[in-house]
Amino acid sequence: MSSSSRQTSPRWKVLLAALSLVLAGFIWLSGLIDSLSRPSVxxxxxxxxxxxxxxxxxxxxxxxxxxxxxxxxxxxxxxxxxxxxxxxxxxxxxxxxxxxxxxxxxxxxxxxxxxxxxxxxxxxxxxxxxxxxxxxxxxxxxxxxxxxISSLLPVLTVLLGSLLLVVQTWRALRGRSEVWPIVQGPALTLIDLALLVAGGFVVIGAVGVPLIALPLISSLTTEMKSPRREAVSVLINYSMMALPSLLILWRQLKSLPRAQAPIGGWLQWRWRPLPEAITSALSGWLMVTPVVVAISWLLVRLVGDTSGSNPLLELVLESSDQLSLLLLGITAVVLAPLFEETIFRGALLPILAQRLGMFAGVLLSALLFATAHISIGELAPLTVLGIGLAVVRISTGRLLPAVLMHALWNAVTFLNLLVL
Known part of the structure; x- marks a missing residue:
């Protein structure tokens, strides 16, 4: 961590970050409670x-x-x-x-x-x-x-992923696993993170932007019929919601000394070599799938269906309009992985790992990632998915494999819904 990241933040910045955290906590808590009354898919x-x-x-x-x-x-x-x-x-x-x-x-x-x-x-x-x-x-x-496709392929995926998970666990226990690279990320403070995630992502993006976007979306989709109207609304609303936190992150990174940036940049995208990124994404997806499936199954057995599914799932399941499905697919498979990985694994994870330790950083970033989806029923499975994405990001030292893994996860879910 550079010396610039250890500088004391101005009082106004600390107060703004504290206010953002309080508002974000209230918004997330209210959303999680409301998700209990939301229909389940x-x-x-x-x-x-x-x-x-x-x-x-x-x-x-x-x-x-x-x-x-x-x-x-x-x-x-x-x-x-x-x-x-x-x-x-x-x-x-x-x-x-x-x-x-x-x-x-x-x-x-x-x-x-x-x-x-x-x-x-x-x-x-x-x-x-x-x-x-x-x-x-x-x-x-x-x-x-x-x-x-909808029944046998998931079973094969779970079996293959379980086998790969056992092999990797055995290699780790025998001390044969590869050494992970040093965690590198933006030289930002925890105050900066609070402003980015709580202020930009939650307060402005999830609450403030929709107040402006909804009238605009309504005027643009007035002549459209359902479900195309809903698909266009989802695409526009998600794109506008992502802008505030991305702009805040861009401004924060721009203020950092370029000379202190690690090789590959502050976010560690590191696009090449591409084949290795694809392989890491695929293996990460395979290994996290059986764990998510097991957690989901156990959750249903213990507490039943807790409702609160992502409304996007219902839209995909009920839509037969090709343009609507294309727009929903772009949102789920392209925009969501790019945006969410930039925030949670590009900025949040490495800073938390450096400040709080590897274990706490991975767990906390995954929990925040899951909470951001505002669904009680999906909280535990998405936390496990977030841990898997974090492990891929840290073990490869690159952000791209995590983006590809996230995109693969969403694409498989999307295709399963289309098959049904």
Whole structure:
């Protein structure tokens, strides 16, 4: 740490940082409490998964059906639909529920569902009474492939990631792991960090900017239809929200002596060699996945579904508009990793690691990263993800692998939602 980072900050700066911390704490705490009343995406995912299983059933060999689909996918879908209140179900899902429940006469169905293979299959079964005559082989095969992607690939990822995690742990215990480089980052003070994260990221970015952005977004999207309107709103709002903290960080870095900057710059992007960055990102993603999955599973088992899912997940899950999905994909896979890694692993992590020690720096930066997503239900899994991203950043001495790993994580999540 340079001597400039040890200089005493002006009193006004200390007071502003303290005020920012108080306001940010209040905002985050209120957001976390409010997330308990926010709908969870889990019930929708369960319904989509059961629909896919039922649609794929005819294309799955009888000997594998119970293993891949369960004993009775039709009853499982019915239970998943009945677990939600009618107001939480879409018109299509309410129709699906009535078709699963009917005794003799199927419900009246209009033509807008004529392209829905599952609904048409149920209607056909109700009219003809013969399941075999109502199967759309092409739709069943397509559903089987989607089911394989959404179910089998995550299992393979967890198995491969667990194996890699065991190997790396064994190497570390045997003293054969590579020596990590010295942690380097911006020569900023903890006061600067408070102004950057609490003041810029939370108070100005998450609260102040939306007050200005929402009227602008509303005027720009007035003529757009849902879900395109929501996708454009998310993209613009996220871009504007990121600007204050990025500008503050730019101003802070600009005030530092260039001569004291380490090789690769203050944020340690170090773009080359690219293949090594990709390999580090991929291995980091593989190793953190089984841990996140285990934590998520344990959390559901112990406390149940705590709600508070990211609203972006619901938008992706329910949207079929290609432009909307493209805009949401850009936000999730490009903008979010670039912005969040710049703040949390580019600036926050190395300074905390230098000031508080490696363990405390990794843990605290990961916890702040998870809290910034304002979701009680995702707090523990995102903390684990943040630890994984921090380890990749520190072990490689570069920011780029962490950005690529974050982008990969979001891309896989996004693609899984698209498959469903």
């Amino acid at each position: 889990s019930p929708s995912l369960t319904i989509q998964q059961q629909e896919l299983s039922l649609l794929a059933e005819p294309a799955i060999p009888p000997s594998l059906r119970e293993l891949l689909l369960g004993k009775d996918p039709r009853s499982a879908l019915l239970r998943a639909l009945e677990a939600s209140s009618l107001k939480e179900l879409s018109d299509r899902q309410q129709l699906l529920l009535s078709l699963l429940r009917f005794d003799k006469t199927p419900p009246i169905v209009d033509n807008r569902w004529s392209d829905d293979p599952l609904l048409m299959r149920f209607i056909c079964e109700g009219r003809k009474g013969q399941v075999a005559d109502c199967i759309n082989v092409e739709s069943a095969l397509a559903a089987a492939w989607r089911l394989a």
